[in-house]
Amino acid sequence: MALRGPAGSGPRSRGPLDEAVAAAVENEPPAVVATGAAPEEEEEEEGRGRGLLRWDGFSAWLHCVCVVGFDLELGQAVEVIYPQHSKLTDKEKTNICYLSFPDSNSGCLGDTQFCFRFRQSSGRRMSLHCLLDQFDRDLPVYLKKDPAYFYGYVYFRQVRDKTLKRGYFQKSLVLISKLPYTHFFHTVLKQIAPEYFEKNESYLEAACNDVDRWPAPVPGKTLHLPIMGVVMKFLLFLFKVRIPTCHDKPGTTQIGQLTQQADTHISVILPTVHEVDLFRCFCPVFLHSQMLWELVLLGEPLVVMAPSPSESSETVLALVSCISPLKYCSDFRPYFTIHDSEFKEYTTRTQAPPSVILGVTNPFFAKTLQHWPHIIRIGDLKPAGEIPKQVKVKKLKNLKTLDSKPGVYTSYKPYLNRDEEIVKQLQKGVQQKRPSEAQSVILRRYFLELTQSFIIPLERYVASLMPLQKSISPWKSPPQLRQFLPEEFMKTLEKTGPQLTSRIKGDWIGLYRHFLKSPNFDGWFRTRRKEMTQKLEALHLEALCKEDLLLWIQKHTEVETVDLVLKLKNKLVQADRERLPVKPDTVEELRTHIDAIILALPEDLQGILLKTGMT
Amino acid sequence: MALRELKVCLLGDTGVGKSSIVWRFVEDSFDPNINPTIGASFMTKTVQYQNELHKFLIWDTAGQERFRALAPMYYRGSAAAIIVYDITKEETFSTLKNWVKELRQHGPPNIVVAIAGNKCDLIDVREVMERDAKDYADSIHAVFVETSAKNAININELFIEISRRIPSTDASPPPGSKGFKLRRQASEPKRSCC
Numbered sequence: 001m002a003l004r005g006p007a008g009s010g011p012r013s014r015g016p017l018d019e020a021v022a023a024a025v026e027n028e029p030p031a032v033v034a035t036g037a038a039p040e041e042e043e044e045e046e047g048r049g050r051g052l053l054r055w056d057g058f059s060a061w062l063h064c065v066c067v068v069g070f071d072l073e074l075g076q077a078v079e080v081i082y083p084q085h086s087k088l089t090d091k092e093k094t095n096i097c098y099l100s101f102p103d104s105n106s107g108c109l110g111d112t113q114f115c116f117r118f119r120q121s122s123g124r125r126m127s128l129h130c131l132l133d134q135f136d137r138d139l140p141v142y143l144k145k146d147p148a149y150f151y152g153y154v155y156f157r158q159v160r161d162k163t164l165k166r167g168y169f170q171k172s173l174v175l176i177s178k179l180p181y182t183h184f185f186h187t188v189l190k191q192i193a194p195e196y197f198e199k200n201e202s203y204l205e206a207a208c209n210d211v212d213r214w215p216a217p218v219p220g221k222t223l224h225l226p227i228m229g230v231v232m233k234f235l236l237f238l239f240k241v242r243i244p245t246c247h248d249k250p251g252t253t254q255i256g257q258l259t260q261q262a263d264t265h266i267s268v269i270l271p272t273v274h275e276v277d278l279f280r281c282f283c284p285v286f287l288h289s290q291m292l293w294e295l296v297l298l299g300e301p302l303v304v305m306a307p308s309p310s311e312s313s314e315t316v317l318a319l320v321s322c323i324s325p326l327k328y329c330s331d332f333r334p335y336f337t338i339h340d341s342e343f344k345e346y347t348t349r350t351q352a353p354p355s356v357i358l359g360v361t362n363p364f365f366a367k368t369l370q371h372w373p374h375i376i377r378i379g380d381l382k383p384a385g386e387i388p389k390q391v392k393v394k395k396l397k398n399l400k401t402l403d404s405k406p407g408v409y410t411s412y413k414p415y416l417n418r419d420e421e422i423v424k425q426l427q428k429g430v431q432q433k434r435p436s437e438a439q440s441v442i443l444r445r446y447f448l449e450l451t452q453s454f455i456i457p458l459e460r461y462v463a464s465l466m467p468l469q470k471s472i473s474p475w476k477s478p479p480q481l482r483q484f485l486p487e488e489f490m491k492t493l494e495k496t497g498p499q500l501t502s503r504i505k506g507d508w509i510g511l512y513r514h515f516l517k518s519p520n521f522d523g524w525f526r527t528r529r530k531e532m533t534q535k536l537e538a539l540h541l542e543a544l545c546k547e548d549l550l551l552w553i554q555k556h557t558e559v560e561t562v563d564l565v566l567k568l569k570n571k572l573v574q575a576d577r578e579r580l581p582v583k584p585d586t587v588e589e590l591r592t593h594i595d596a597i598i599l600a601l602p603e604d605l606q607g608i609l610l611k612t613g614m615t
Numbered sequence: 616m617a618l619r620e621l622k623v624c625l626l627g628d629t630g631v632g633k634s635s636i637v638w639r640f641v642e643d644s645f646d647p648n649i650n651p652t653i654g655a656s657f658m659t660k661t662v663q664y665q666n667e668l669h670k671f672l673i674w675d676t677a678g679q680e681r682f683r684a685l686a687p688m689y690y691r692g693s694a695a696a697i698i699v700y701d702i703t704k705e706e707t708f709s710t711l712k713n714w715v716k717e718l719r720q721h722g723p724p725n726i727v728v729a730i731a732g733n734k735c736d737l738i739d740v741r742e743v744m745e746r747d748a749k750d751y752a753d754s755i756h757a758v759f760v761e762t763s764a765k766n767a768i769n770i771n772e773l774f775i776e777i778s779r780r781i782p783s784t785d786a787s788p789p790p791g792s793k794g795f796k797l798r799r800q801a802s803e804p805k806r807s808c809c
Contacts, residue, residue: 070653072629075681097681103654158650166630167648337654338688363657364674364688 055083058212063150063176064088065208068100070170076101079171080201082208088176089121091341092150098339100154100172102309104362112156113189114309115182115317116335117149119342137579138219141327141527142320143274145178149331152176153185154309155193171197179217181273182317192227274321278447279426279439281318284378284406287423288393289322290504291414293447294511295374297323297454299330299518300412301353303369305360305377309335312359315378319357322447326455329523332357338364355519375409415514416506422446453502454511455524460496461489462528469539474547478540481532484525486516538582541571545589549597558605561597565609568594618661618668621781624689626714627699628707629678632733635764636699637675640774645765652677655689664778671774687721695727695777702732702761705742715755727780729758731773736763 064086069079076097081088088096099116102108136144153175161169173193175185192207210227217223282289295302296319304319306312313334320328333340336358340346346354347368360369369375394407422442429439467479490509498508515521553561572590575582598609625633634652638644641660654677661670674689676682690696698714700707711730718726730752732743745761752759758776762769 070651071679072651073680075677075679076653098654101653104656109650160648162648166651168650170651170653338685339654362654364655 055085055212057214057216058083058208060216061177061179061211061214062208063178065204066096066100066174066176067204068097068172068174070101072166080204082201082204091121092118094339095119095341096152096174096176098337099152099335100174101156101170102361103337103339104364108156108308109158111194112154112158112308112310113186114154114156114313114335115186116152116154116309116313117333118152118340120148120150140325142324143180144327145180147178150176150178151180151182151185153182153189155189156309157193157197169197173197181217183275184273188227275440275444276314276317276321277436277440278318278321279443280436281315282322282443285376285408286426287418288408289422289443289447290416290418290450291393291408291410291412292319292376293322293450294414294416295410295412296320296328296357297326297451297511297518297520298514299328299355299520300374301355301372302357302374302376303360303365303372304358305363305365305375307361307379309359309361311378312336312361315376316357316359323451323520324448326451326520327523327527328357329519330355330357334359336360338362338368373410374412377406377409379406414506415511416504416508419446419504421503450502450504453498453500453504454508454515456501457493457497458489458512458524459528461492462525462532466532467536472536472539472543474540474543478533478536481529481536486513489516534578534580537574537578538580538586541575541580541582541590542586544568544571545586545593549593550600553597553600558601561601562605562609565594565597616663616666616668618670619781620670620672621694621777622672622674622692623695623697623777624674624676624686624693625697625699626676626686626690627678628701628704628710631678631699631701631704631707632764633678633697633699634675636697636731636733636762636770636773637673639764639767639770641673643767645767647765651679654682662774662778664775667783669778669781686717690718690722690726692723693726694781695729696722697729697731697773697777699731699733700743700748701734702743702745702748703734703737703740708743708748712751715757725782727758727777728755729760729773729777731769732759732761733764735761735768736766 065080065082066078066088067080068076071077078093078097095118099118102112154172155174156170156172158168158170160167173189173196175189177185179185196203196207207227211225214225215221215223279286282292285292292302302319304312304315306315316332316334320332331354333356336346337343337360346356346358347365349371353369353372358365358369393412394405394409395411425442426439429442462484465482465484467481471479490512493509493512498504549564553564556564568590572587572594574580575587598606601609625637627633629651634649634656635645637656637658638646638649641658652675656675658673658675659670660673661668663669674693676686676689696714696718698711700711715728718728730748732745732748748761749759758773758780760769760773760776762773764770
């Protein structure tokens with residue numbers, strides 16, 4: 001952990017990451033001053049004893065917290081941003097304003113929770129937590145941060161309040177974060193927002209201070225995250241979360257529980273940080289689950305029209321997660337409004353609809369997105385009690401009116417035949433009143449098997465593109481990966497296709513052909529290619545280590561030797577920067593080699609080469 | 616019986632009673648403490664008018680400044696716009712005149728404009744004279760009524776009058792009905808939206 005190591009210890013205490021972090025911190029004096037408590041900070045820093053500046057801990061979890069109110073003259077307005085030094089552009093603030101409130105039929109009285117996702121303004125300086133991506137590396141792809149987007153987690157309250165003009169309290173507490181831990185932040189908000197609305201800013205400040213003391217979100221660690229509920233009563237909420245890693249066996253879920261341990265100490269154990277109640281979300285369109293899986297897999301433009309932001313956001317997140325462990329690579333907006341800065345871009349009729357999934361509530365979209373090929377209309381989400389009887393996919397032309405019936409409107413013909421067994425199994429579950437969580441586990445496992453059956457042949461083919469070990473020579477640049485040839489891949493399907501692992505019949509070939517043109521394939525293949533190229537680089541580095549370099553320099557001129565030293569140094573920088581998957585001692589070994597070569601050179605050159613930084 | 620869908624939008628200052636008028640018309644109910652509309656809300660109601668069924672698709676917009684710029688999305692393609700003011704607040708009547716100007720410049724040609732002076736039950740604290748409002752409405756050929764969503768005064772009448780002013784499908788307009796006069800050619804490209 002680069003950030004935690006005591007500064008200045010060890011021969012190479014400052015890796016590039018440390019330097020970048022240090023530079024970012026040095027460049028940000030206002031951040032420290034703005035908190036207005038400089039002497040205290042140092043104390044706190046020492047108290048923590050891990051070399052973290054104030055707010056570093058906070059920014060590993062959150063970008064900021066916003067309070068958005070509804071001004072009777074102006075409309076939505078950001079009332080509070082905490083910490084005060086947090087940077088949001090005007091465009092980002094405007095987006096947060098609109099996305100934190102329902103945008104139509106605002107009759108939802110009481111408390112509503114939902115989430116949104118919005119584009120980060122361009123030209124923003126990379127913030128500290130983006131540099132901390134050593135955590136990101138070990139995360140499963142679908143939990144990795146997207147540098148271009150923020151998430152907003154909203155707790156909206158609309159209640160009668162006779163003391164206010166017009167008699168209504170309409171306010172949202174919003175957490176802005178890069179982390180896609182929807183379930184986790186949902187739970188945090190559920191605990192702190194009601195308290196906050198009863199109290200004042202100092203409550204929010206106290207909560208943020210607690211977050212600042214949280215340990216970093218290290219994958220694979222069970223984290224204990226206390227957050228002060230009530231300052232006066234010392235009510236302490238403790239979140240126990242385990243962030244999955246890419247090494248986890250997919251599809252393993254524990255059942256969560258809430259236990260009251262002592263009067264002042266409530267512990268919430270979260271079985272998941274990001275998962276939604278899949279069955280509840282798919283329930284209204286349950287018979288079309290498999291078709292929706294295809295549409296998501298293929299990155300087809302998809303819009304979810306829901307009665308409220310909570311239903312739209314849950315459903316969009318459920319759709320995006322149904323192709324897990326594959327990453328959904330296009331943009332998705334759990335809640336999208338007509339005010340969004342991308343509204344024009346996404347709704348224009350001059351181009352084909354983009355590969356995105358939008359969740360909307362404003363009936364206005366029924367007309368605006370009339371030309372979209374696939375529309376899911378859901379009514380109020382029921383607690384997964386009944387399954388709608390309508391079986392048929394609805395024709396798009398029937399989606400004329402603003403108040404059409406729930407269902408899936410599309411002219412899409414699925415490539416695969418529907419798996420009737422899963423339908424029966426889930427229907428039986430409904431009859432037997434099986435809990436929604438259990439139904440979700442079944443549905444999630446079904447999607448997982450489907451996705452894995454689909455992706456395994458691709459994994460197998462791509463692995464075959466790797467050059468042979470014997471083609472790696474230390475004195476040549478690393479060999480290239482073989483090209484991905486769609487037709488060659490298709491041929492492999494005959495013998496080693498998805499039929500080996502899936503009982504589902506249908507036009508798998510057609511599905512693959514379509515998939516190869518989709519953004520999800522593009523994203524998946526790019527990741528794979530990067531991993532494999534890095535593996536090749538690592539193997540090449542290891543091959544170099546095994547060479548007798550001192551023997552080599554005896555046979556070569558001084559210029560060539562200097563050139564070799566510089567090249568090797570560059571290799572080391574690359575290995576560190578890209579975190580190449582090399583064996584632990586390889587780097588040290590190479591470093592020793594370099595030192596030995598330098599010592600074999602004339603003294604004047606030695607001085608220069610030892611000083612020469614890695615470029 | 617023929618069914619016609621008529622898009623109607625409500626415009627006007629915050630707190631004048633736009634949502635209350637819609638609630639009275641659609642649900643026939645009144646809540647003195649209706650929550651301020653965020654964004655816009657959408658409701659429908661079908662009524663019979665002569666030998667046609669008129670399905671009103673009603674877009675109730677928020678009165679706050681922030682939403683003013685978005686109003687075109689709602690009034691675009693509207694058959695009628697109801698501009699509401701509060702008879703007990705002079706400044707809401709000034710806002711109304713701005714809405715009329717905006718509709719004249721950017722609204723669909725032939726949109727039926729209806730002016731509703733709401734809260735006419737609060738006659739003691741009146742600030743806008745009925746005569747002045749009526750004269751203004753006549754000068755722009757707009758429908759005019761004073762309404763009370765609270766006491767259900769003139770709400771249905773307001774919509775009936777709109778139905779009457781909408782050009783009927785068989786080209787010959789009923790006598791006495793006149794569309795909103797626009798000082799520009801109705802030739803610019805029409806893009807119906809809702």
